[in-house]
Amino acid sequence: MLMESVALGESFVFVPPVFEREGRPTLAGLFSHQPVEGIDAGAALFWQGDRAAEVFEVTEGALRIVRILADGRRVITGFLFAGDLVGVSQRDRYLYTAEAIEPTCVRRLARRRFDEAIDKQAQLRSQLVGQLCDEMTAAHEQVVLLARKSAEERVSSFLLALVRRVSKNHPSAPVVNLPMTRLDMADYLGLTIETVSRVMTRLQAAEVISQTGRHTVAVLRPARLAMLAADDEEDGLDAAVPLRSH
Amino acid sequence: MLMESVALGESFVFVPPVFEREGRPTLAGLFSHQPVEGIDAGAALFWQGDRAAEVFEVTEGALRIVRILADGRRVITGFLFAGDLVGVSQRDRYLYTAEAIEPTCVRRLARRRFDEAIDKQAQLRSQLVGQLCDEMTAAHEQVVLLARKSAEERVSSFLLALVRRVSKNHPSAPVVNLPMTRLDMADYLGLTIETVSRVMTRLQAAEVISQTGRHTVAVLRPARLAMLAADDEEDGLDAAVPLRSH
DNA sequence: CGTTAACTTGAATTTTGTCAATGCCTGTGG
DNA sequence: CCACAGGCATTGACAAAATTCAAGTTAACG
Numbered sequence: 001m002l003m004e005s006v007a008l009g010e011s012f013v014f015v016p017p018v019f020e021r022e023g024r025p026t027l028a029g030l031f032s033h034q035p036v037e038g039i040d041a042g043a044a045l046f047w048q049g050d051r052a053a054e055v056f057e058v059t060e061g062a063l064r065i066v067r068i069l070a071d072g073r074r075v076i077t078g079f080l081f082a083g084d085l086v087g088v089s090q091r092d093r094y095l096y097t098a099e100a101i102e103p104t105c106v107r108r109l110a111r112r113r114f115d116e117a118i119d120k121q122a123q124l125r126s127q128l129v130g131q132l133c134d135e136m137t138a139a140h141e142q143v144v145l146l147a148r149k150s151a152e153e154r155v156s157s158f159l160l161a162l163v164r165r166v167s168k169n170h171p172s173a174p175v176v177n178l179p180m181t182r183l184d185m186a187d188y189l190g191l192t193i194e195t196v197s198r199v200m201t202r203l204q205a206a207e208v209i210s211q212t213g214r215h216t217v218a219v220l221r222p223a224r225l226a227m228l229a230a231d232d233e234e235d236g237l238d239a240a241v242p243l244r245s246h
Numbered sequence: 247m248l249m250e251s252v253a254l255g256e257s258f259v260f261v262p263p264v265f266e267r268e269g270r271p272t273l274a275g276l277f278s279h280q281p282v283e284g285i286d287a288g289a290a291l292f293w294q295g296d297r298a299a300e301v302f303e304v305t306e307g308a309l310r311i312v313r314i315l316a317d318g319r320r321v322i323t324g325f326l327f328a329g330d331l332v333g334v335s336q337r338d339r340y341l342y343t344a345e346a347i348e349p350t351c352v353r354r355l356a357r358r359r360f361d362e363a364i365d366k367q368a369q370l371r372s373q374l375v376g377q378l379c380d381e382m383t384a385a386h387e388q389v390v391l392l393a394r395k396s397a398e399e400r401v402s403s404f405l406l407a408l409v410r411r412v413s414k415n416h417p418s419a420p421v422v423n424l425p426m427t428r429l430d431m432a433d434y435l436g437l438t439i440e441t442v443s444r445v446m447t448r449l450q451a452a453e454v455i456s457q458t459g460r461h462t463v464a465v466l467r468p469a470r471l472a473m474l475a476a477d478d479e480e481d482g483l484d485a486a487v488p489l490r491s492h
Numbered sequence: 493c494g495t496t497a498a499c500t501t502g503a504a505t506t507t508t509g510t511c512a513a514t515g516c517c518t519g520t521g522g
Numbered sequence: 523c524c525a526c527a528g529g530c531a532t533t534g535a536c537a538a539a540a541t542t543c544a545a546g547t548t549a550a551c552g
Contacts, residue, residue: 136335147436498549502544521526
């Protein structure tokens with residue numbers, strides 16, 4: 001039911017300054033009159049090197065942001081979920097490929113329109129700056145993770161970020177969905193699939209998580225996970241004792 | 247002569263929309279009437295956690311952007327040189343500490359003023375967005391480096407970036423100044439001082455660079471350096487053969 | 493010119509990656 | 523609805539890369 005939703009119903013409309021229900025304009029609101037498009041799992045929304053002529057809003061599903069080096073090495077610089085915007089920080093050309101990791105829906109908006117709308121409304125401008133600053137913050141966090149964290153800390157940080165993402169809505173029930181493969185996780189965390197797999201196994205053995213199927217993880221001890229993640233924000237003052245291997 | 251230049255000469259003036267010589271407003275132009283302050287080598291411009299109430303322009307010298315994990319591990323997420331702006335992408339609080347790595351001069355501007363000026367002028371706005379996008383691009387590049395590049399590629403990429411920085415002005419004469427210590431380089435590249443040192447030695451043995459003093463490097467073979475850096479942008483199509491150790 | 497921090501070098505160790513084999517979901521087709 | 527195939531994940535043994543620990547050197551600064 002996701003797949004056949006390309007350009008359904010609603011016709012394309014010129015986008016005037018769009019206001020959300022309460023009358024406050026939002027970046028996401030700019031997309032609200034755009035038709036929803038479906039993207040098959042594995043398909044690309046755009047490719048590294050394409051003219052960055054459009055921005056997108058994810059309405060359902062998940063994307064991975066991929067960069068490929070000349071010799072084939074792959075890096076995932078981020079994952080995007082429902083509600084996230086894609087391509088806002090791209091100027092002339094996209095510097096990365098955006099691929100669906102599961103059946104995904106997006107709304108599309110010409111960058112020209114996006115820029116025009118922002119130019120007209122101060123409130124949208126400050127939101128744009130906020131969006132860019134948030135992206136920067138996430139990128140910095142990833143730099144810290146890759147520069148100085150161990151495999152165990154990287155995987156824990158990743159799971160913790162996903163927990164926090166869902167916890168915003170459901171304060172309890174720390175069950176996390178992992179739509180991406182182990183390879184995606186590895187390329188995001190600067191590790192190999194084998195190392196990711198081993199750490200997941202150890203986290204399970206330590207009863208920090210419980211893997212129920214490949215794409216679902218229950219977080220049994222979020223506080224311990226936060227310690228293992230070597231998370232700055234955490235008020236868990238003590239350093240975590242790493243898990244034993246055997 | 248750098249040290250005693252705190253708040254010299256020029257008095258503080260209210261900053262109206264400031265225009266550069268040619269009449270086109272620029273972000274850097276906003277700082278042009280601000281007094282220049284000197285910062286001792288090793289001193290901090292601001293600290294991680296401070297209220298982000300000001301933005302800065304580096305007019306001389308160099309800064310390192312530092313993040314410290316709870317257990318003391320240090321990450322440098324960037325270096326800033328003359329002409330660069332500092333703190334633009336910070337919202338409520340600075341997420342990092344900015345320290346001078348040599349005697350450095352900056353101009354300071356209240357964020358309120360910065361935001362006001364930008365709010366008034368569309369040309370500044372697009373420059374701000376451009377600045378933020380450039381920062382994002384750099385951060386992504388660093389993520390790629392840290393996620394998937396070898397020690398040799400990391401150091402080569404770093405030197406190459408510095409070469410390109412100076413080459414903008416002097417198209418020839420690839421002599422690079424390294425004001426930072428090996429520890430700074432290591433914390434920026436996600437390596438240890440020893441590894442950085444070993445790679446530098448190997449690059450010298452391979453006659454790719456020539457170390458003349460601790461803080462100066464002559465790049466003898468920039469094209470080879472670019473290959474060793476596994477640089478995407480490079481049209482050097484072939485994969486570089488890594489340097490031999492012995 | 494001497495002191496000292498910064499850097500280099502070497503050897504041993506650890507962590508992560510590589511290679512290879514096995515096991516297990518998941519989605520397809522009967 | 524079940525069986526099966528094939529991709530994905532796990533596990534183990536081994537190798538490689540980078541770190542750690544420990545001396546030595548060197549260059550920068552007073």
